[in-house]
Structure formats: structure tokens, C-alpha cells
Amino acid sequence: MPVRPLRRIGISSGERLHDQVDAALFHSPYGATLTNEIEDEHPELIVRDGENVLAAFARGGTAHLVYGFENERAFADRFPAMFEKLLPKARRAIAPDDLRFRLAYAPARPLVEPVLKRLWFSPVRDWLGFTLERGAKLPAASPRGATFRDATAADIDELLRLDRGAFPDTPLTREGMLAALREGEAIMATVGKHAAAFCTFSMTSPLDGYIHVVAVDDAQRGRGIGTALTVRACKRQFAAGARRIELTTDDSNGAAIRMYLSLGFRQMSAGRDYTRPAHPKAIARLKRQSQGTLIRFGGWR
Ligand SMILES: CC(C)(COP(=O)(O)OP(=O)(O)OC[C@H]1O[C@@H](n2cnc3c(N)ncnc32)[C@H](O)[C@@H]1OP(=O)(O)O)[C@@H](O)C(=O)NCCC(=O)NCCS
Structure with missing residues (x-):
């Protein structure tokens, strides 16, 4: 994979969440209104780790993840822990039925998808964006x-x-x-x-x-x-x-x-x-199902 130069997403005063997300090399594609709404209405739903940021906004029962990572490798390393930190806060604040992760940079898929799958996200839709x-x-x-x-x-x-x-x-x-x-x-x-x-x-x-x-x-x-x-x-x-x-x-x-x-x-x-149920019981069910698959087939298929 070609190495792309890193851009810093350091937080300077007056910079809004959307500016920080947008300046990250690997980031979610949502507009400024939705992203900045998190900062205004649910600042507790913003999790940071160094230069990386993860947050969520609610729309119709779904928590949409907003993210900005230094690069895809930083995503693979940091996302799981940041997600586990965000999840209970999102459940308390916006009680979503499910969570959604939108990947807009297809070349990142081989690195990003396995990370999401380990956290019980599954692909739900392939889309084309028009302007x-x-x-x-x-x-x-x-x-x-x-x-x-x-x-x-x-x-x-x-x-x-x-x-x-x-x-x-x-x-x-x-x-x-x-x-x-x-x-x-x-x-x-x-x-x-x-x-x-x-x-x-x-x-x-x-x-x-x-x-x-x-x-x-x-x-x-x-x-x-x-x-x-x-x-x-x-x-x-x-x-x-x-x-x-x-x-x-x-x-x-x-x-x-x-x-x-x-x-x-x-x-x-x-x-x-990608989508993932928010409720722990639904995740427990997914885990049981996957264990069933493991026992029946003697290994992952
Ligand atoms: C997509 C959809 C909104 C089109 O609405 P519509 O009223 O049938 O579309 P129009 O009559 O205005 O057609 C506009 C153009 O779309 C294309 N089109 C419409 N139906 C089509 C079909 N069945 N197959 C191929 N092209 C089609 C054509 O290019 C057509 O222009 P033309 O008649 O000059 O060839 C409608 O099919 C629909 O509701 N689909 C289900 C929901 C959906 O997919 N929504 C869009 C994504 S949010």
C-alpha cells in the first residue's frame, strides 16, 4: 500500500469538531452540521486518543459514527478501544437500536473491515455518492x-x-x-x-x-x-x-x-x-450464533 503523508489534526482553540475530523487522513464523510451538532448537544459522545477522534450522532434510532484517524493503521490500532469507550455513553445518551459506520474510502477496506467485523459490525449496503x-x-x-x-x-x-x-x-x-x-x-x-x-x-x-x-x-x-x-x-x-x-x-x-x-x-x-446492534443481548446472540458455526464446522469458514 502506498505511504501517504500524514496530516496533523491537532486541536487548536476555535477549531470545531468537523474541522478536526475533516483534517484527518482517514475520516467519516458527514457534513459540518451533523458533526458539529455532537459538540453542541452531546460533547460527552466525543472520544479522543492522541490525534484520533471518534463520536456519534443519532438519527432515527441509529447512532452514526463520526471518525477522524491519522491513517488507516491508526484506525486499526485505536478504534476498538475508543469504540468500547464510546458505546456505553452512546447507549445512555441516545439509546440507539443500532450503530452505523460509513466507509467512504474504498482502498481502506482490507484493513478496516476485519476490525469492524471483530466488533460485530456487518456490511449492510454498498453505495455510490453523487454530487x-x-x-x-x-x-x-x-x-x-x-x-x-x-x-x-x-x-x-x-x-x-x-x-x-x-x-x-x-x-x-x-x-x-x-x-x-x-x-x-x-x-x-x-x-x-x-x-x-x-x-x-x-x-x-x-x-x-x-x-x-x-x-x-x-x-x-x-x-x-x-x-x-x-x-x-x-x-x-x-x-x-x-x-x-x-x-x-x-x-x-x-x-x-x-x-x-x-x-x-x-x-x-x-x-x-456497516451496521451493528447496540443492545448487549443482540450482541450476545450474535456471539452464540458464531460459536454455533464454529462448533458445527470445526473452525471459521
Ligand atoms: C428511482 C425512482 C425514484 C425513479 O422514480 P420515477 O418517477 O420512476 O422516475 P422518472 O419517471 O422521473 O424517471 C427518470 C429517469 O430515471 C430512469 N429510470 C426510471 N425508472 C427506471 C427503470 N425502471 N429502469 C431504468 N431506468 C429508469 C430513466 O433514465 C428515467 O428517464 P427516462 O424516462 O427519460 O428514460 C423510483 O424508481 C423509486 O421510487 N424506486 C425505489 C426507491 C429508490 O430506489 N429511490 C432512489 C434512491 S433514494
């Missing part, structure tokens, strides 16, 4: 028969139904959807009297917009509603000052990838998400 720069020409996009309006918490049941239909394997919980509405914005499309689609988005820093979900009812796909929602979300965020808009989608999601590319988004990153 649309300010100034991109967006179409007017008004599909016939569809109307658009802001969604609110009063629409929660319809939003959950659409989300379940679009993502049957990973539906958002009610709390997760309410958190998305509280912490960002949502636009909904209706056809006749029926909710046909929605899109959620939020600013991750004063200059960065982010599209979280675009979901169109199966029966309404292919008629321009997904495009129209994405365009509306982008225009809203550019008008709010975003210089660029980012999103991720599963690397196997051809329909979404084509839609984003056709709007001028460019693929800028790729990565893998």
Missing part, C-alpha cells in the same frame, strides 16, 4: 396529473407506506420518519387523491444540501414524478444557499442512478455502510 453543483441546468419537470406540496407530520402514515413500498428491506421506523421531517424538509406528490411519492432532504452544512430519500409508488413510476421531486428538492436547496447537493444510492439501483445522471449529478464517491 450536483450549483449552476446545473435543471428541467422544469411537471408531470401531468401530479401535484406537489410540502409534507408534514400529519402525512406520516402515507409517507411510511410509500417508504415501505420503495425500500421493503430497510423501511424507516415511525421515529425515523418523524426525525427526518423534524430535521429537514419533505415534498410530497399526489395523483388524484392518493399520495404517490415523496422526497426528503436537508442541509448538512450552510453550503451543502443532501437528498435523503426519493420514493415513488410502484404504480406511478416511469412518468417523471421521481425527476420532478428531485428537481424541486434541488432548487429549494440551491435557493437556500447550497453550493452543491449530494446523495447516495445503492450501487445496484440502476433506475435511481440513471435518473440522477440524467439530471446532471456526477458520481464522486463510493463506499460501504
Whole structure:
């Protein structure tokens, strides 16, 4: 593996958590708003070891790990102890159902993945990251028969139904959807009297917009509603000052990838998400299962 020069992430006064994380060679890809929120609301959820930092923010029942390490080797050496220190604090402060680690630097995977696996993280999703720069020409996009309006918490049941239909394997919980509405914005499309689609988005820093979900009812796909929602979300965020808009989608999601590319988004990153239950009982169950495998097969497969 080529040796890359190290950059220091020393803590100088006035430097915010996001600056420290971002200056580290191996770091999480979250925006400044989410990262700095930890410092403002849960400073106890920041664990440091020398130049390395690990922290967590909560979104809809999931604790997302924010990290900045001097390099991947420092991650392999320090992450397990820092994680064990953070975990009980995160359980107390934000009581998550699970924890999520987002790896955005694919070449680090051979070194990082075994460390995560030993701590009971498992891969949950391979994604591609797309960016649309300010100034991109967006179409007017008004599909016939569809109307658009802001969604609110009063629409929660319809939003959950659409989300379940679009993502049957990973539906958002009610709390997760309410958190998305509280912490960002949502636009909904209706056809006749029926909710046909929605899109959620939020600013991750004063200059960065982010599209979280675009979901169109199966029966309404292919008629321009997904495009129209994405365009509306982008225009809203550019008008709010975003210089660029980012999103991720599963690397196997051809329909979404084509839609984003056709709007001028460019693929800028790729990565893998790992998840791990937060509750000790769930971890004990995973351990028992893996011991069962060990006994049955006489060794790790
Ligand atoms: C991806 C999704 C949002 C697209 O919504 P949609 O309303 O069907 O999309 P549109 O009608 O606006 O189509 C826009 C473009 O996307 C592409 N596209 C849409 N459906 C497609 C399909 N089934 N296969 C290939 N390309 C497709 C096409 O390029 C299309 O443009 P074209 O009609 O000019 O060829 C919708 O399929 C969906 O809800 N999927 C499940 C949830 C999801 O994957 N969301 C995106 C990730 S957050």
C-alpha cells in the first residue's frame, strides 16, 4: 500500500469538531452540521486518543459514527478501544437500536473491515455518492396529473407506506420518519387523491444540501414524478444557499442512478455502510450464533 503523508489534526482553540475530523487522513464523510451538532448537544459522545477522534450522532434510532484517524493503521490500532469507550455513553445518551459506520474510502477496506467485523459490525449496503453543483441546468419537470406540496407530520402514515413500498428491506421506523421531517424538509406528490411519492432532504452544512430519500409508488413510476421531486428538492436547496447537493444510492439501483445522471449529478464517491446492534443481548446472540458455526464446522469458514 502506498505511504501517504500524514496530516496533523491537532486541536487548536476555535477549531470545531468537523474541522478536526475533516483534517484527518482517514475520516467519516458527514457534513459540518451533523458533526458539529455532537459538540453542541452531546460533547460527552466525543472520544479522543492522541490525534484520533471518534463520536456519534443519532438519527432515527441509529447512532452514526463520526471518525477522524491519522491513517488507516491508526484506525486499526485505536478504534476498538475508543469504540468500547464510546458505546456505553452512546447507549445512555441516545439509546440507539443500532450503530452505523460509513466507509467512504474504498482502498481502506482490507484493513478496516476485519476490525469492524471483530466488533460485530456487518456490511449492510454498498453505495455510490453523487454530487450536483450549483449552476446545473435543471428541467422544469411537471408531470401531468401530479401535484406537489410540502409534507408534514400529519402525512406520516402515507409517507411510511410509500417508504415501505420503495425500500421493503430497510423501511424507516415511525421515529425515523418523524426525525427526518423534524430535521429537514419533505415534498410530497399526489395523483388524484392518493399520495404517490415523496422526497426528503436537508442541509448538512450552510453550503451543502443532501437528498435523503426519493420514493415513488410502484404504480406511478416511469412518468417523471421521481425527476420532478428531485428537481424541486434541488432548487429549494440551491435557493437556500447550497453550493452543491449530494446523495447516495445503492450501487445496484440502476433506475435511481440513471435518473440522477440524467439530471446532471456526477458520481464522486463510493463506499460501504456497516451496521451493528447496540443492545448487549443482540450482541450476545450474535456471539452464540458464531460459536454455533464454529462448533458445527470445526473452525471459521
Ligand atoms: C428511482 C425512482 C425514484 C425513479 O422514480 P420515477 O418517477 O420512476 O422516475 P422518472 O419517471 O422521473 O424517471 C427518470 C429517469 O430515471 C430512469 N429510470 C426510471 N425508472 C427506471 C427503470 N425502471 N429502469 C431504468 N431506468 C429508469 C430513466 O433514465 C428515467 O428517464 P427516462 O424516462 O427519460 O428514460 C423510483 O424508481 C423509486 O421510487 N424506486 C425505489 C426507491 C429508490 O430506489 N429511490 C432512489 C434512491 S433514494
